[in-house]
Amino acid sequence: MASTxxxxxxxxxxxxxxxxxxxxxxxxxxxxxxxxxxxxxxLVKLEGRNPGGSAKDRPALSLVQxxxxxxxxxxxxxxxxxxxxNTGIGLxxxxxxxxxxxxxxxxxxxxxxKLTLLRLYGAELVEADWLxxxxxxxxxxxxxxxxxxxxxxxxxHQYDNPANPGAHxxxxxxxxxxxxxGAITHLVAGIGTGGTISGTGRYxxxxxxxxxxxxxxxxxxxxxxxGPSGTIRVEGVGTTWPSSHWPRNLDTAVPHEIxxxxxxxxxxxxxxxxxxxxxxxxxxxxxxxAAALELAAGLGPHDVIVAVSPDxxxxxxxxxxx
Ligand code: PMP
Numbered sequence: 001m002a003s004t005x006x007x008x009x010x011x012x013x014x015x016x017x018x019x020x021x022x023x024x025x026x027x028x029x030x031x032x033x034x035x036x037x038x039x040x041x042x043l044v045k046l047e048g049r050n051p052g053g054s055a056k057d058r059p060a061l062s063l064v065q066x067x068x069x070x071x072x073x074x075x076x077x078x079x080x081x082x083x084x085x086n087t088g089i090g091l092x093x094x095x096x097x098x099x100x101x102x103x104x105x106x107x108x109x110x111x112x113x114k115l116t117l118l119r120l121y122g123a124e125l126v127e128a129d130w131l132x133x134x135x136x137x138x139x140x141x142x143x144x145x146x147x148x149x150x151x152x153x154x155x156x157h158q159y160d161n162p163a164n165p166g167a168h169x170x171x172x173x174x175x176x177x178x179x180x181x182g183a184i185t186h187l188v189a190g191i192g193t194g195g196t197i198s199g200t201g202r203y204x205x206x207x208x209x210x211x212x213x214x215x216x217x218x219x220x221x222x223x224x225x226x227g228p229s230g231t232i233r234v235e236g237v238g239t240t241w242p243s244s245h246w247p248r249n250l251d252t253a254v255p256h257e258i259x260x261x262x263x264x265x266x267x268x269x270x271x272x273x274x275x276x277x278x279x280x281x282x283x284x285x286x287x288x289x290a291a292a293l294e295l296a297a298g299l300g301p302h303d304v305i306v307a308v309s310p311d312x313x314x315x316x317x318x319x320x321x322x
Contacts, residue, residue, distance in 0.1 A: 173203025
């Protein structure tokens with residue numbers, strides 16, 4: 001009988017063992033034209049260069065590894081998550097390579113590209129009603145809970161599970177510190193689950209003895225900055241709390257301020273990134289860069305702003321080609 005565990009082939013320098021080893025170590029690029037003349041450098045960390053195409057590969061791997069280690073996720077048990085897309089793609093990728101089927105409950109607001117990617121990674125897709133309130137059994141989180149209970153599955157609870165900000169604390173923050181030689185003065189990140197800003201921001205504040213200022217970017221229509229809730233056009237960020245869940249992963253002590261960015265400013269920044277920097281990024285990257293440019297207007301030449309770009313335009317080709 002053929003052995004199922006053939007001896008591992010010898011490691012080769014420069015060759016990753018699987019795409020899981022390609023998660024992280026994403027590049028940072030200077031915005032040469034968008035950075036204001038005589039003002040601060042505005043830099044962008046390109047998280048779309050992760051193998052699954054977004055920053056969410058990092059927490060997806062940490063969430064699964066943590067749950068496997070604690071026994072919460074049994075071998076071969078399904079991973080069940082309600083998500084607007086990138087976490088689902090990250091989990092689907094990680095699930096493929098760790099032997100877990102993946103069920104993604106979505107609210108019907110996901111881009112067609114993300115749905116296709118999820119299918120190609122082999123995830124099972126279930127549509128639920130994202131307009132249903134937190135106590136409604138039809139809302140995506142409730143549907144995901146029910147499916148997990150029925151199938152002995154594990155819910156990653158990305159909004160509340162500390163492994164999400166933990167991945168950014170362990171990896172994204174140290175990378176930015178190292179890549180900028182400790183010169184970063186401001187971090188700008190959009191807020192969805194809060195994982196990116198809380199984990200990366202906490203690390204950068206600690207390592208810099210609280211010199212780095214952390215700025216959250218909040219899309220119009222989201223209540224993270226205290227304003228009224230409305231329709232959120234930028235995918236992957238914002239909350240309509242109190243009519244939806246408030247993420248425990250948003251550590252409100254980390255950001256020094258949260259700026260609300262109008263849709264026009266986010267999409268204008270997205271167009272300028274394409275036209276002037278040849279960077280094709282997703283709408284929430286436009287949001288973060290718009291906030292970074294707003295911030296840059298009040299800063300000097302010694303300041304170094306890093307905006308996190310969570311994903312690239314490839315996830316939104318249909319919407320962006322309209
Ligand atoms: N942008 C996009 C496109 C995302 O998918 C997410 C994750 N929901 C974010 C930004 C926000 O990241 P976080 O959940 O870490 O706050």
